[in-house]
Amino acid sequence: xxxxxxxxxxxxxxxxxxxxxxxxxxxxxxxxxxxxxxxxxxxxxxxxxxxxxxxxxxxxxxxxxxxxxxxxxxxxxxxxxxxxxxxxxxxxxxxxxxxxxxxxxxxxxxxxxxxxxxxxxxxxxxxxxxxxxxxxxxxxxxxxxxxxxxxxxxxxxxxxxxxxxxxxxxxxxxxxxxxxxxxxxxxxxxxxxxxxxxxxxxxxxxxxxxxxxxxxxxxxxxxxxxxxxxxxxxxxxxxxxxxxxxxxxxxxx
Numbered sequence: 001x002x003x004x005x006x007x008x009x010x011x012x013x014x015x016x017x018x019x020x021x022x023x024x025x026x027x028x029x030x031x032x033x034x035x036x037x038x039x040x041x042x043x044x045x046x047x048x049x050x051x052x053x054x055x056x057x058x059x060x061x062x063x064x065x066x067x068x069x070x071x072x073x074x075x076x077x078x079x080x081x082x083x084x085x086x087x088x089x090x091x092x093x094x095x096x097x098x099x100x101x102x103x104x105x106x107x108x109x110x111x112x113x114x115x116x117x118x119x120x121x122x123x124x125x126x127x128x129x130x131x132x133x134x135x136x137x138x139x140x141x142x143x144x145x146x147x148x149x150x151x152x153x154x155x156x157x158x159x160x161x162x163x164x165x166x167x168x169x170x171x172x173x174x175x176x177x178x179x180x181x182x183x184x185x186x187x188x189x190x191x192x193x194x195x196x197x198x199x200x201x202x203x204x205x206x207x208x209x210x211x212x213x214x215x216x217x218x219x220x221x222x223x224x225x226x227x228x229x230x231x232x233x234x235x236x237x238x239x240x241x242x243x244x245x246x247x248x249x250x251x252x253x
Contacts, residue, residue, distance in 0.1 A: 026053035029228035030075055032066040033058050034082035034215065035171035036107060036145055036190035040248040041080065047244065048235045054228035062171040064142025070095060070220060077223025078232060080104065080215070082172075083144035087218040100219035104236050106251035107213035109148050110194055111203040112179050113186035119201035125186065126153070129161035136167050136178040136187025145172045148210040149188035155209045195249035215250075 033041045038060050045056040056078075059066075063082040070076055070090065079096070081087050084103070090096040111126070113119045118132065125131060138146030146168070153162065167183075169175030172190050179187040194202060217236060223229035235241055242252045 026055065027226070027228040028055045028057055029077045029223065029226050029232055031056050031058050031078040031080060031229075031232065032070060032074070032076040033060050033080045034063045034066070035060050035143070035173040036082055036192055037080060037105065037215065038173060040105075040192060040245055040250070043244050043248075044236065044241050047240055048232055051235065051240070052228075052231055054231055056228070056232050060171075060173065062139065062142040063144055064139075065170070075222055076220055077226040077229035078217065079220055080217045080236075081144075082107065082213065082215050084214050084216045085144075087216040090218060090220065095221055097219040097221060097224050100233065101216050102237070103214045103253055104217045105215045105245050106253075107145065107215055108191040108207060108249065108251075109145055109152065109188050109205045109210065109213075110191050111186060111205060112176075112189050112194055112197075112200060113202070114180060114182055114200040115185065116199070116201050118186060119203050121203060123156070123203040123205065126156055126158050126162055129159055129165060132185035133165060134167050134178075134184040134186075135162060135165045136169060136175045136184035138172045138175045138188075139168045139170060142170070143172055143175075144213055144215075145188065145190055146175070148213055151210040152188070152205055191249040195247075 041058055045058055049055050063086050067086045079087060087101050091098060111119055111123055119125055137149040140146035140150045169178055175187055176189045176193045178184040219229060219233055245252050
């Protein structure tokens with residue numbers, strides 16, 4: 001009996017010792033991500049899970065629509081926007097944790113067509129609206145990449161007929177789909193969406209034609225005590241994450 005009791009104590013001690021050295025339980029965090037960052041975010045989330053054991057559950061959409069969801073109580077812990085304005089607004093309106101905002105990527109826009117002969121190296125096609133019927137852009141009211149497209153058209157002083165040819169996608173993802181499906185002859189998309197594209201023709205729009213697209217991330221109030229959210233935000237600043245961001249055609253600070 002005494003031997004059995006000692007054996008039980010020994011077994012319990014070993015079990016408690018093992019529990020003491022076990023790592024923190026892996027957790028999940030909900031992340032709202034701008035549509036342009038879809039491919040990069042998925043690869044970063046995979047690397048994050050491999051390194052930390054935590055999982056980032058990603059939800060994609062236009063920055064404006066994601067912000068509306070956040071303001072209406074959507075349970076996101078992190079917001080990876082396609083601009084700086086909405087994260088700044090989230091902080092000002094008490095939706096985000098102060099002093100957690102930073103620029104995780106700098107984006108660029110590209111004029112893309114599936115026709116290999118349509119888009120030239122200087123974007124001159126935009127001055128000849130008789131050569132195309134539909135030009136796709138993301139909704140400039142909700143998508144910063146759409147706002148950059150409109151700013152580009154204004155600075156290029158394109159003919160009115162070009163503006164009448166516009167078709168708007170809800171997000172940059174839908175805009176890209178319009179172009180690659182042929183529903184629009186050409187369109188402004190994110191460089192990250194075409195960084196490996198070998199088809200069609202494209203023009204990387206000079207950055208002096210639109211306001212720099214600085215994409216900010218911020219910790220939301222709903223994620224203030226979310227260990228996985230804070231861990232993901234820190235991972236986003238790591239050299240490993242920055243290498244992935246660069247691979248998809250973004251600039252990083």
